[in-house]
Amino acid sequence: MANTLEIKEQFKEDFKRRIVERYGRPLEQAHITEKYMTLGEMVRDYASINWSDSKNAVAESKSKQMYYFSMEFLMGRLLTNNLMNLGVYDVVKEGLAELGIDLNELEDLESDAGLGNGGLGRLAACFLDSLSSLNLPGNGNCIRYEYGLFKQKIVNNEQVEVPDQWLSLGNVWEVRKPKHAVDVKFGGHVDMWMGEDGKAVVNHYPSLVVRAVPYDVPIVGYDTKVTNTLRLWSAEVADDACDAASLNEYVNEVREICRNVYPDDSTEHGKKLRLKQEYFFVAAGLNNIIKTHMETYGTLSNFAEKNAIQLNDTHPVLCIPELMRILLDEYKMEWDEAWNITKKTMAYTNHTVLSEALEKWPIQYVQELLPRVYMIIEEIDRRFKYALSHEFGRTDLINECAILKDGQVHMANLAIVGSHSVNGVAALHTEILKNDVLKNFYEIYPSKFNNKTNGITHRRWLLYSNPQLTKLLEKTIDSDFKKHPEKLENLMKYVDNEDLQKEFMEVKMERKKILAKYIKDTLNIDIDVNSIFDVQAKRLHAYKRQLLNIMNIMHLYFKMKEDPSYRIYPRTFIFAAKAAPSYTFAKEVIKLIHCVADKVNNDSDVSPFMKVVFIPNYGVSIAEILMNAADVSEQISTAGKEASGTGNMKFMMNGAITLGTMDGANVEIVERVGMENAEIFGLRADDVALIHRENSYDVWKKYHQNPEIKRVVNSLIDNTFSSDPKDFKLIYNELMFKNDEYLLLADFEAYVHAQNRVEERYKDRKGWARMCLVNIAQSGYFSSDRTIEEYAKEIWNIESVKM
Incomplete structure (x- = not known):
């Protein structure tokens, strides 16, 4: 204990001295960016001793x-990552607090x-x-x-x-x-x-x-x-x-x-x-x-x-x-x-x-x-x-x-x-x-x-970004999983424990509140933390099918407007995606998401049951607060098109249920957790290959067969979601005049049914918590340590x- 105290006191003295040496003024007069830069340089210096020794060890051997x-x-961001990896996070946080500095504020300055x-x-x-x-x-x-x-x-x-x-x-x-x-x-x-x-x-x-x-x-x-x-x-x-x-x-x-x-x-x-x-x-x-x-x-x-x-x-x-x-x-x-x-x-x-x-x-x-x-x-x-x-x-x-x-x-x-x-x-x-x-x-x-x-590094995506879940796991299965992620599987012994299920749902609620606050602070949108957080966060591309997701939301909107007795379990649909600057279709999908959100969120009949949120400027730091708050992980690419995906693994490790196609690493996730602990729908990769090989798919036939599909597709061009007749014409043409290349309409009914099943399963809180815990327990395999x-x-x- 004395040693920790000595280290903390030494850190405080070093920090104050470095501020003066670098900026020529005392700590009390230093700007927050100067405090951040000083701390970063000190952490880099701490790392440099091992850095030099590592190079020498490789050269000598x-x-x-x-x-x-x-x-x-x-x-x-590397500040928290490096402090934790070096084992000095708590000492530095306490030392800074005693100097009147909030480490979290410095962390937020890092791009x-x-x-x-x-x-x-x-x-x-x-x-x-x-x-x-x-x-x-x-x-x-x-x-x-x-x-x-x-x-x-x-x-x-x-x-x-x-x-x-x-x-x-x-x-x-x-x-x-x-x-x-x-x-x-x-x-x-x-x-x-x-x-x-x-x-x-x-x-x-x-x-x-x-x-x-x-x-x-x-x-x-x-x-x-x-x-x-x-x-x-x-x-x-x-x-x-x-x-x-x-x-x-x-x-x-x-x-x-x-x-x-x-x-x-x-x-x-x-x-x-x-x-x-x-x-x-x-x-x-x-x-x-x-x-x-x-x-x-x-x-x-x-x-x-x-x-x-x-x-x-x-x-x-x-x-x-x-x-x-x-x-x-x-x-x-x-x-x-x-x-x-x-x-x-x-x-x-x-x-x-x-x-x-x-x-x-x-x-x-x-x-x-x-x-x-x-x-x-x-x-x-x-x-x-x-x-x-x-x-x-x-x-x-x-x-x-x-x-x-x-x-x-x-x-x-x-x-x-x-x-x-x-x-x-x-x-x-x-x-x-x-x-x-x-x-x-x-x-x-x-x-x-x-x-x-x-694989993904469980250190960033679990230990650092979700300390609440990490603490619960340490209490339940000890801390060996921090160094050996495969030991997360020890959690399987406890997935039926009702006290653990309850504690997990409390942790999830805490993470949902953190995300809800971020959304309120940045977008001024109030969301219901008791609703299902349904998240699709990934680069926007036609094959990743963000369009299928928003089409289901349009479908739910129409159903609730037409039938006042039809109401869904409260759901918050969250999107986060960047479109390449020259990718016109993807940018049009982003516009559609926002126009649908405007309609849904401002409709008093619908908004108590459904909100649509788009979080802009998606990147690593946003992912760190988004993925651990999700209840549902949308992994809905056309089967056979996604090489692997790693977002699916990050959601899984934080206890979200995969709603997805049998594509990429979803296949291996399902192999490990079992079909009963995921929600899988749609065409398989072999089906997709056969359709393309035999040219056997007719989008117009699908359109005419299903009045719900017809209504959603027509709403792209009938001014329901935009008064500008040019809006979403490109999306309509891609679907209907390019024979729905990524088979959204082919999978639409199966996707709607899968969403309904998710809702029913979520109502069983104990059963849902058990599914989440099984996913966490099986996620150790998807650590990048195993891959490497x-x-x-x-x-x-x-x-x-x-x-």
Whole structure:
């Protein structure tokens, strides 16, 4: 106890001294942002000792390292995360309180790091947390974006994008490392000739050189000393401005590389900018890794034995030809040796079954921006086609599997050919890849394909964001689950305990009140905390079917208006979603949600029983208060379209019931909790595939067969929800004149029935609480710790670091 007291007193003295040293004034006169920055710097300093020791331990043991290349890392706020992982949260909170400072107020000043868009980036962040917490040597590589995706505002019921200036206060967690800067070359031309030793000599004369400067962020493990690194690359002016017409032009060309996450690619300039971004962080990261390796070992012959590189989706796939370029041109390796090293080093994670999401770059762009890299891709493609014909005897697949075809570079094909492992992210997803989307490649390389079902870090999504539930679990099953999430299964012994059921519902009510207060404070909407909180929170896309959700709400509205005796159990429907700026359909759905909300929430006949809420600017910090307040988790994508999903796991871990299709990781959730502890509806993936294959679905037939469907669809264009005749015409046309591509009307009746069943089940409070507890008990499997252990053993071959 004395030791804790001493630490607290020392912290208070250090904090006061640091304020004076940094800002030249005493604590009493310091601004709240100065207090936040000072605290952040102190926490980073606490972490830095372990950070340095971790690097030394890896170097001394010559451990194999893994590098996770991803265009996104949605880390969320790190202040609370780092304080808790370091084990000093309570001491710091008490110390600050004694200085008259509320830690929660400082926490609220931290912006979510604007390093991504959605699930891809949040998964990467969970993986980094698990790597450090499991003592595994794994680091991230990404771009240090100047602006995040965008801040979403709703104006006149429409999404408006405002710049996300997440760096306005600076990033207290990062350390600039200019000595590790790398020059990245674009454009120009390549000269090749045969040297005296008979080996090719290659000279690239670029038209643009960009200085890539790393900013390192410590990734603090939970209750461990291991601290890994997220390296963020920033584009700066190089010493030589190359052929730029003017300095201003050059500076702007350099700055725009890291200005935005996913620049608008509806223009040629935007497409080229995205390609530049992808090569920029790939080239910088790889050059750095190779330099570190050479300093340690002095040879690249063991590169694949000491380094693993995971490609998170197709964005970093240029790692493959870039590593080849370095080995061939800079280290004068023969092709076969370089190719062997490259394949053994690289592993690829596929995240989508949607063909439009499998990146393809016009050959012309790659030739123009990356002339030497394109030459290497050409040779990879030529050799692959030769192998298809001569080694595999599959000339029939040459055109289908080619890397270069139809004037484009097919990045997924390049990823599969150049990697030793190709994994899906849920069991169903991997089977769809093997049997459909990547069927031809699976026939050629069956041993490359494997499944690694996604996971979430239970530390952020349970321990930190839901302390009330964590405390209840500790009281019931002890605290082992904090380090070993699989031990949540011990809760199964108590799911029938009525006292526990009651306590759980009290915890859920406390979390619902916190969310209700947030909604009142930010949107000035009063919601009934005794109602069912029905939540759909995810990126807005047609296949995720937010439209199906709002169509059911429209249906309920009509039923209650027409029949005064028909009333539902009070329900609050909560949406949170961003639409891509150029995705017109998705933005129109957001407008529809708001127009329906206006109608429902302002109708005194209906609003006591139903409220519709849209929470704008959805991100990690909002998710942390939203997901643990939900009663119902809407996971209603068209079966076979969602690779995995991780929101479903976060809701599950916090005791929400999945209302969903048999898609993505929903399938595995249901396998673990049982059909009786979820609400599953709709077409299965096989049904959807058969419908598309046989072209057997007729949306108009469905429309005419069901008067309730007809009424809801007609209301899109009959001024029920908007007086502007142009509103929702696009949605109507997508449904009715594109044959309802994502089968909303096909699943509509089943969805309505499922919603009715949810209501009936919720009325049985004990039965509902039992279902929630079963979901929590079975959620340990979906910890990213389990996922990372599988990657580490089966793909990366890395082992824990001894500190």
